[in-house]
Amino acid sequence: MSQAVSFEVDTYQNNRWVLECVLDDKDMALSTAKRLYDSKRFSAVRVVQETYDENSNSSRERVIYETTVADRDNRAAKARQPATKVNRSERQPLKKRPRQKTEPKNAKKSGPSLWVLLLLLTIILAGGAGLLVFIKSL
């Protein structure tokens, strides 16, 4: 049976569990949780062990460590209740920035084209030359 075990470190913020990091080493996860708790920035931390079974494509979770003042009471209350699913911590997948749209290289520009302008110039010059000839002949 092929299993993958990972350890999620959660912190308790704004009345919900927030995922902080994931490690594949239990001792490291426990150390990280304790360091976060010792920073005094969070009222509670916990470590959730997730065991993923590749054969059945399912995962099991269990809290292996948590630290709050109410922990003792919570554990006693849980022991009296049937086992319930671990409340998953909040996690949001990250997104890459959408690709920026660039203008096509051969974008058509508005206004008279170069050829039209050259034609006009030729007509003006020819007209001017003709007028000069006419004036000379007078």
Add this chain to the structure above:
Amino acid sequence: MAEYKGIERRLVFRLLDYWEKKKNGRKMPALDDIKASELGDDWDWCFLILLGDEGENATFHHVGSLIWPTDRSPLVGKEVSSCAEESLIKQATRFMPRVLELGVPVSIGGECLDGGDKLLYRSTLMPLSSDDEFVDALFGGANCRKVTNK
């Protein structure tokens, strides 16, 4: 099972602490917040990846000399997917999708081959964002120890 405690774990802890400190109230730090001068000797065990926009391939921005020796062809500017299969950097980057899926740092360890040597390694990958909305880079670290056959 061979143990790889000690220095390997401390590096990951230092890098995680650094990433946490650089968040400054945001979801994650920006690429510009990661400074070699602040990481000291750890910089040689670190790497930075630019993810680009959607549809673009990730490329290396920095690879520490202790992860990828300088006598090999440089990886900076090269796609992450093109690095050698049997290398520490390959193992240290293979769980990129997991980091993007979870949105938090991930650390893994294991064994790998690099340059013909069998290594025990520990690595970590942490997301970076310039606008705290879209992830545009990854900050990673990895160190290792050769496995000696007794």
